[in-house]
Amino acid sequence: MDDNILRYTLLERVMHWAAAVTYVYVLLTGLAFYSPHLYWIAMVLGGAPTSRFWHPWIAVLFMAVVAWMLRAWLGDMQITGADRAWGKAVHLYIANHDDGLPPIDRFNIGQKHFFWTMLYAGCVLLLSGIVLWLPEKLPWSLRAVRSAAILLHVSAALVTIGAFIIHVYMGTAVVRGGFTSIIRGEVSPAWARTHHRLWYYRVTNK
Amino acid sequence: MSAGNLRIQAISGHAGPVPGAGTQRQDQVCKLIDTTTCIGCKACEVACLEWNDLPFRETVFDNTYQTMPETAWNYWNLIQFNEHTAADGSFQWLMRKDQCMHCADPGCLAACPADNAIVQYQNGIVDFQQDYCIGCQYCVTGCPFNIPKFNSHTKKMFKCTLCTDRVSQGLEPACIKACPTGCLHFGGKEDMKALAEMRALQLREHTAHARAGVYDPPGVGGTGVIYVLHDITNPEAYGGLPVNPRVPLSVWLWKGPLKWLGNIAMVGGLIGVSLHYLRFGPKKVDGHGR
Numbered sequence: 164m165d166d167n168i169l170r171y172t173l174l175e176r177v178m179h180w181a182a183a184v185t186y187v188y189v190l191l192t193g194l195a196f197y198s199p200h201l202y203w204i205a206m207v208l209g210g211a212p213t214s215r216f217w218h219p220w221i222a223v224l225f226m227a228v229v230a231w232m233l234r235a236w237l238g239d240m241q242i243t244g245a246d247r248a249w250g251k252a253v254h255l256y257i258a259n260h261d262d263g264l265p266p267i268d269r270f271n272i273g274q275k276h277f278f279w280t281m282l283y284a285g286c287v288l289l290l291s292g293i294v295l296w297l298p299e300k301l302p303w304s305l306r307a308v309r310s311a312a313i314l315l316h317v318s319a320a321l322v323t324i325g326a327f328i329i330h331v332y333m334g335t336a337v338v339r340g341g342f343t344s345i346i347r348g349e350v351s352p353a354w355a356r357t358h359h360r361l362w363y364y365r366v367t368n369k
Numbered sequence: 370m371s372a373g374n375l376r377i378q379a380i381s382g383h384a385g386p387v388p389g390a391g392t393q394r395q396d397q398v399c400k401l402i403d404t405t406t407c408i409g410c411k412a413c414e415v416a417c418l419e420w421n422d423l424p425f426r427e428t429v430f431d432n433t434y435q436t437m438p439e440t441a442w443n444y445w446n447l448i449q450f451n452e453h454t455a456a457d458g459s460f461q462w463l464m465r466k467d468q469c470m471h472c473a474d475p476g477c478l479a480a481c482p483a484d485n486a487i488v489q490y491q492n493g494i495v496d497f498q499q500d501y502c503i504g505c506q507y508c509v510t511g512c513p514f515n516i517p518k519f520n521s522h523t524k525k526m527f528k529c530t531l532c533t534d535r536v537s538q539g540l541e542p543a544c545i546k547a548c549p550t551g552c553l554h555f556g557g558k559e560d561m562k563a564l565a566e567m568r569a570l571q572l573r574e575h576t577a578h579a580r581a582g583v584y585d586p587p588g589v590g591g592t593g594v595i596y597v598l599h600d601i602t603n604p605e606a607y608g609g610l611p612v613n614p615r616v617p618l619s620v621w622l623w624k625g626p627l628k629w630l631g632n633i634a635m636v637g638g639l640i641g642v643s644l645h646y647l648r649f650g651p652k653k654v655d656g657h658g659r
Contacts, residue, residue, distance in 0.1 A: 200384045202384070211503040259649045298509050298510065299509070303609075309510045314622060314623055328639060336651060338651075340654065354654050
């Protein structure tokens with residue numbers, strides 16, 4: 164189809180996949196340290212000391228990409244009145260009765276919540292992670308900070324994992340065409356009209 | 370460190386049971402430190418360095434006899450000096466040999482995610498296995514005594530081994546051999562506990578130290594290193610010995626409820642999206658191909 168619509172520029176796709184690859188690495192190495200039953204993941208990824216060495220550095224890279232994303236998508240990620248109306252009818256979306264949903268712009272409220280969840284949880288992970296990264300720099304009198312950092316780090320990581328599961332599931336299994344769009348950048352007019360009608364009207368000047 | 374013929378009782382970061390645990394009964398060992406007869410000569414420090422082939426460290430002068438603030442990755446045994454003025458104005462030099470306490474319930478081992486990096490032997494010794502250490506330093510957070518220390522060059526953790534290599538061969542730890550006043554004793558836990566209690570009783574009945582007692586903190590299940598203190602009600606005066614050391618609550622929350630909650634949430638999430646797909650499937654696009 165020649166009338167396909169550009170949904171993600173090349174730069175946006177590179178940005179998304181840079182975030183995806185770094186997140187998955189940090190997720191897998193983090194899971195290895197989370198449970199003895201998942202420690203084998205660290206072996207697969209080059210050994211546990213290697214995983215421990217790279218986990219924080221790749222995480223910093225991930226957060227740098229998230230900062231880039233924030234700059235690129237700040238306008239698109241604002242939650243609008245249309246989003247809230249859509250959010251009220253989210254049960255229709257979950258049950259695939261999409262014809263009853265109010266029209267929305269480029270991203271739906273779920274995608275926006277996913278973005279903000281990863282951003283804020285990422286900030287918590289980064290700050291607590293710095294404490295866990297260099298605990299010997301912290302004096303013994305501040306050991307409570309270490310304890311708090313461990314709990315915050317695990318909790319925030321679990322929040323991102325929950326969000327990540329839903330994100331991957333929606334983007335690949337439920338919203339067909341979504342995965343192709345983040346790889347090749349294009350969607351069909353019908354896809355755009357169905358899922359993001361306001362955006363479709365905006366970019367096609369209809 | 371060489372484990373010799375010691376049997377393992379607990380392994381850090383280990384999925385499943387401990388191989389060989391309980392096949393052989395080994396007596397609990399214990400180091401007794403009588404702070405009332407310690408003269409702070411530091412012979413135990415030298416013996417520790419010599420036996421474990423560690424270099425001398427540069428000292429840090431702080432206007433007291435304290436030679437450095439705390440133990441280090443290559444300095445596992447340090448005398449803590451404290452100039453202590455009691456409520457009645459009497460002055461004391463308190464000297465405490467500081468090293469790993471070899472807790473029965475070791476926080477370092479509980480916090481460690483690396484399979485086999487920390488082991489607890491049947492005889493109670495808690496030992497780091499640097500070959501398996503990943504340098505994450507979670508043991509620092511788990512320890513209530515500020516003992517595990519990080520070598521930033523090799524990215525490994527170190528601490529007192531209770532001379533595992535000597536003990537496994539029927540010898541006493543190097544520090545015990547060197548003590549000139551006999552304030553250090555080594556033997557079975559029950560024997561050392563009895564000896565310590567007898568000494569504390571002697572202090573209470575025959576000296577002015579009416580509050581003398583034995584430090585064997587129950588919060589960590591008791592320790593493989595016990596102290597006789599002049600004043601058992603004030604262990605903090607002995608270079609910050611905690612009154613009631615415990616494995617931090619955060620470590621328990623993290624390895625207990627939080628982990629189970631997380632496991633249920635992650636597996637539940639995966640099952641949830643799978644069920645959603647089976648029930649509702651993919652979305653259809655309006656007017657597809659129009």
